[in-house]
Amino acid sequence: MKTNLLFRLFLLVIAASMLAPAKAKDLATSPHQFSINAFIRATVKYLNGNSAKAESLLKKLREKDRSQICVCEIMDLQNNNEELHRVALLSEKKNNGGLVREYRNARRILDQEKKHMKDFFFDRLKVTNRISANTDCISLYMKLSQTGEGIAIYDVLDADMRSSVR
Numbered sequence: 001m002k003t004n005l006l007f008r009l010f011l012l013v014i015a016a017s018m019l020a021p022a023k024a025k026d027l028a029t030s031p032h033q034f035s036i037n038a039f040i041r042a043t044v045k046y047l048n049g050n051s052a053k054a055e056s057l058l059k060k061l062r063e064k065d066r067s068q069i070c071v072c073e074i075m076d077l078q079n080n081n082e083e084l085h086r087v088a089l090l091s092e093k094k095n096n097g098g099l100v101r102e103y104r105n106a107r108r109i110l111d112q113e114k115k116h117m118k119d120f121f122f123d124r125l126k127v128t129n130r131i132s133a134n135t136d137c138i139s140l141y142m143k144l145s146q147t148g149e150g151i152a153i154y155d156v157l158d159a160d161m162r163s164s165v166r
Helices: 002-019 036-046 051-063 099-120 137-145 159-165
Strands: 068-078 083-094 124-133 152-158
Touching: 068 099, 068 137, 083 099, 083 137, 083 159, 099 124, 099 152, 099 159, 124 137, 137 152, 152 159
Parallel strands: 083 152
Antiparallel strands: 068 083, 068 124
C-alpha cells in the first residue's frame, strides 16, 4: 500500500509539472496552485486512512535527506556496428558527510560499469570529460543538456545500492 501511495504521488507530481506551462483560456496554470499537503490528505482519506497517517507521511517527506552527489563521465563509444559520441554515464550516491569517501565510492561504481561495458558491449571506450557535483544526477544531466551539445544518457547508477551488494 505504501508503494502504491508513493507511486500515485510520483505520478501526480509528474503530471503537475507537465501541466505547469499549459494555458487555460487567457490564464496560465502555475505550480503554486497545487498543494502537496492537500493531495496527501485526500489520498490517505481515499485509502481509508486517518489524518494522523497523513500528517506522519507529510513529516517523513519533509525530513527526508535529499543531499546527494553525482559523478559523471562523458564518453565516446564504439563497437562493430555503431559509434556513439557524447554519452553520459552517471553514478549517484547519498552524501553521508564524508564527501571524499562518497565521491571515491561513486567513482568506483562508475569504473566497474565502464569495465563491464568494455568487456561486453563496446570495443573502444574513450572518456572525454569527467564531472563531479554535489547534486543529484538528473539535475546534473539537465544542466549538461542545456549546453546544446547533445548529450545522451547511458545509465544512472545507484552507487548506494551497488556498494551495499558487494
